[in-house]
Amino acid sequence: MQRSESMPPWLEAPWRRLQERRTGDRMPHALLLAGPGGVGKALFARELAEALLCTAPRSDGRACGACRACRLIDAGSHPDLFRLEPIEGRAIPIEGVRALREVLALRSQYGGWRIAWIAAAERMTSAAANALLKTLEEPGPQSLLLLVSDRPDLLPATVRSRCQRLVLPIPPRAQALGWLAGREEVTEAERWLTLAGGAPFAALERIRSGAVDPRPELVQDLAAIAAGRADPLVAAERCAARGAADSLRWISSCVMDMIRLRCCRQPVALRNPDLREPLQRLAAGCPPERLFHYLDRLNAGGREAQSSINDQLLLEDVLIAWHELAAGDCGARGGIRR
Ligand SMILES: [Zn+2]
Numbered sequence: 001m002q003r004s005e006s007m008p009p010w011l012e013a014p015w016r017r018l019q020e021r022r023t024g025d026r027m028p029h030a031l032l033l034a035g036p037g038g039v040g041k042a043l044f045a046r047e048l049a050e051a052l053l054c055t056a057p058r059s060d061g062r063a064c065g066a067c068r069a070c071r072l073i074d075a076g077s078h079p080d081l082f083r084l085e086p087i088e089g090r091a092i093p094i095e096g097v098r099a100l101r102e103v104l105a106l107r108s109q110y111g112g113w114r115i116a117w118i119a120a121a122e123r124m125t126s127a128a129a130n131a132l133l134k135t136l137e138e139p140g141p142q143s144l145l146l147l148v149s150d151r152p153d154l155l156p157a158t159v160r161s162r163c164q165r166l167v168l169p170i171p172p173r174a175q176a177l178g179w180l181a182g183r184e185e186v187t188e189a190e191r192w193l194t195l196a197g198g199a200p201f202a203a204l205e206r207i208r209s210g211a212v213d214p215r216p217e218l219v220q221d222l223a224a225i226a227a228g229r230a231d232p233l234v235a236a237e238r239c240a241a242r243g244a245a246d247s248l249r250w251i252s253s254c255v256m257d258m259i260r261l262r263c264c265r266q267p268v269a270l271r272n273p274d275l276r277e278p279l280q281r282l283a284a285g286c287p288p289e290r291l292f293h294y295l296d297r298l299n300a301g302g303r304e305a306q307s308s309i310n311d312q313l314l315l316e317d318v319l320i321a322w323h324e325l326a327a328g329d330c331g332a333r334g335g336i337r338r
Contacts, residue, residue: 007047007062008179008200010171011040018048018166019061027052028164030136030145032121034152035168038202041148044168045117049073049081052113052144069110079109085119092118094127101135104143114143121147122154129156136162170198180204194271197249214242215250219278222254225319226282226326232319236312239319244311245302248318252298258283259291290325297321 007015021027031048033041050063054070057063063070072078082103084096100116108114116135118124124132132145136159139145147163149155170176173193179200180189186207195213196202221238224230239247253271260268261276261283270276283291301318305311 008040008043008171009175010179010200011044011168014044014166014168015047015061022052022061027144029139029143030163031147032152032155032160032163032165033146033148033168034165035150036170036197036199037150038196038199038205039168039170040201041150041168042119043201045119045146045148048146049115049117052115053078053080053110055110055112069112080112080114081117082115083117083119086123090123092120092124092128094125094131097124097128097131097135101131104135104140104145108142112142114140115146116144117146117148119148121149121159122151124155124159126156129159133158133162171200173198176200176203191274194253195250197246214247215254215272215275216278218247218250219254219275219282221319222251222322223278223282225323228323228327232323233316236315236319239315240311244305244315247315248298248302248305251318251322252295252302254279254282255291255295255298258286259288259295262286262288262291286325290328294321294325 018027033045035041047062050070050073051057051061053073054063055067063073069078073081082100084092084100086092087096100118104114104116106114118132136145145163147155147159152160152165171179176193176198177189180186180193180203183204186192186204189203191213192203192207193200195215196206217238221230221235225232225235239251254275257270257272257275257279260270261280270279272279298318301314304314
């Protein structure tokens with residue numbers, strides 16, 4: 001990760017709070033950085049590790065970027081910083097935690113902090129999490145266990161209760177848009193931020209990776225399913241390929257727009273203003289109470305998607321429910337024919 005010029009504005013307040021604790025000699029020994037994906041937890045963790053190891057930190061507590069410790073971190077070879085992450089994106093095995101414990105059992109090589117950073121900590125196997133408990137209780141002097149997680153609820157309560165929690169939430173939209181707008185490569189910040197559920201780093205990643213906006217195709221699928229021209233199971237496969245949680249969030253935003261279009265007489269601000277026309281056609285025959293009911297189903301699906309059941313089955317269920325809703329009224333009235 002590149003050393004950043006300035007801290008994103010929504011991270012400044014949590015950073016200051018932590019710095020106050022540091023200067024007051026009240027740094028926790030186990031910190032759980034929690035919050036949705038794409039808000040900057042990894043950046044924050046890196047800044048914190050650098051700041052604690054830097055031998056000449058700046059007045060705001062951030063690392064200088066030039067001392068020997070900072071150069072070693074940049075080279076990925078600071079002996080007092082140990083980073084653990086899931087193997088091939090899957091799980092953190094017990095062997096990783098054992099290696100971490102060995103590092104923390106040694107004396108600090110540079111006489112300062114020793115930091116163990118566990119990325120995606122919720123991916124620890126239960127054996128790994130158990131092995132970590134003793135270290136969480138007695139981490140040793142000037143040691144910091146830095147757990148980072150999008151899904152802290154999946155961590156064992158025994159691990160959570162031994163960490164101080166710092167939550168980095170989705171930032172205010174205006175702040176996130178301002179930050180995105182300040183970047184050369186960013187166009188259509190509104191659209192990408194919406195697609196990323198308000199998470200600025202997730203939006204930036206989509207832009208940088210040249211991602212395609214999936215919503216037009218998604219709305220086409222919804223229209224075709226409603227008209228009986230598409231198989232919900234095939235559409236579910238496409239949705240699963242885009243990620244179940246994201247797909248459900250996007251469908252929800254479309255259904256919310258349909259409700260707005262049905263319920264508001266005045267021109268109304270939509271979450272997907274660029275899709276107003278197809279959504280208007282789609283909404284035309286769907287009674288709002290059915291749309292509300294369907295929204296409940298989508299919200300439940302969103303919760304299920306987070307606990308890693310079968311994504312394909314979940315999406316099939318949701319899209320079959322959409323077909324049934326539409327077959328009731330919308331299809332019969334022909335409001336969504338193309
Ligand atoms: Zn430094």
